[in-house]
Amino acid sequence: MAVEWARVVEGTETRADDGIYGALRCVIETDDGVLLAAVLKRDSPEIVFAEALCSILLSKWGLTVPQPFLVRESGQISFASADVGYPNLKKRVGLGPEFEQTVDQSAALHLAATLVASFPTTPLAAAIDEAIDNRDRNLGNVLWDGREEAWIDHALALGNGLHMPDTNKLCMLMTMVGKAGEALHAAISRWTAMNRSVVAAAAGEIATVYDATHWQQLITERLDDLGTRITNRFPKPNDLLADLP
Ligand SMILES: Nc1ncnc2c1ncn2[C@@H]1O[C@H](COP(=O)(O)OP(=O)(O)OP(=O)(O)O)[C@@H](O)[C@H]1O
Numbered sequence: 512m513a514v515e516w517a518r519v520v521e522g523t524e525t526r527a528d529d530g531i532y533g534a535l536r537c538v539i540e541t542d543d544g545v546l547l548a549a550v551l552k553r554d555s556p557e558i559v560f561a562e563a564l565c566s567i568l569l570s571k572w573g574l575t576v577p578q579p580f581l582v583r584e585s586g587q588i589s590f591a592s593a594d595v596g597y598p599n600l601k602k603r604v605g606l607g608p609e610f611e612q613t614v615d616q617s618a619a620l621h622l623a624a625t626l627v628a629s630f631p632t633t634p635l636a637a638a639i640d641e642a643i644d645n646r647d648r649n650l651g652n653v654l655w656d657g658r659e660e661a662w663i664d665h666a667l668a669l670g671n672g673l674h675m676p677d678t679n680k681l682c683m684l685m686t687m688v689g690k691a692g693e694a695l696h697a698a699i700s701r702w703t704a705m706n707r708s709v710v711a712a713a714a715g716e717i718a719t720v721y722d723a724t725h726w727q728q729l730i731t732e733r734l735d736d737l738g739t740r741i742t743n744r745f746p747k748p749n750d751l752l753a754d755l756p
């Protein structure tokens with residue numbers, strides 16, 4: 512999947528009442544003249560191009576991502592993705608302040624973790640999050656239509672999230688539901704199968720508007736020792752014994 516160019520159709524932006532704060536729903540028109548519903552995110556170039564590069568990378572590595580767009584606006588380029596029309600996992604299971612009165616939050620969290628751990632693509636997504644240093648894979652950043660999952664929001668990857676705790680949330684969720692062992696093996700095996708040449712190819716796709724050489728280097732370096740990085744995200748046998756009397 513390549514990134515496409517588009518523009519916002521004037522007057523179509525809405526702050527939908529669905530918990531989206533930074534992002535806006537709107538209609539965009541692609542350079543090919545196609546109109547479609549999209550989620551638009553205006554931000555600094557580091558954020559906009561991190562989103563674009565990561566969408567291309569995830570797609571090339573085999574995950575489903577909504578079609579990414581670079582949007583020409585006066586004086587800046589923004590990021591948009593095709594609105595897939597289904598909710599994120601937080602909404603799907605009823606997690607968040609707006610559900611507190613009606614939904615048991617710890618049961619909802621356990622359900623969401625169980626769902627994430629059951630997706631066939633989660634070990635690959637965990638390995639990729641480790642490669643791109645994505646610390647923000649919260650349950651609002653996984654979309655699920657009841658059958659297939661789509662991965663969004665890489666704004667805080669590639670060094671943009673250094674202010675956040677250095678965690679891999681997918682590894683934490685899989686561990687939470689007792690799947691650490693199989694998740695570790697699956698993530699390591701996905702890592703060994705990841706084609707490294709896509710990193711340069713993805714950077715090349717945005718090269719006319721953003722020099723992503725430093726991100727290319729960061730990802731390549733992390734890929735070198737990704738096995739160790741992934742292993743360290745899961746409890747060690749010693750950790751498991753630590754609580755025993
Ligand atoms: N392509 C898409 N299709 C459908 N829904 C989307 C798409 N992109 C984003 N959303 C919805 O918008 C929400 C916010 O988008 P995103 O996570 O990318 O931005 P954010 O920076 O976390 O914004 P916010 O602070 O508004 O949550 C997502 O949790 C999801 O519900």
Ligand SMILES: [Mg+2]
Nearest residue numbers: 651652663664
């Ligand atoms: Mg988000």
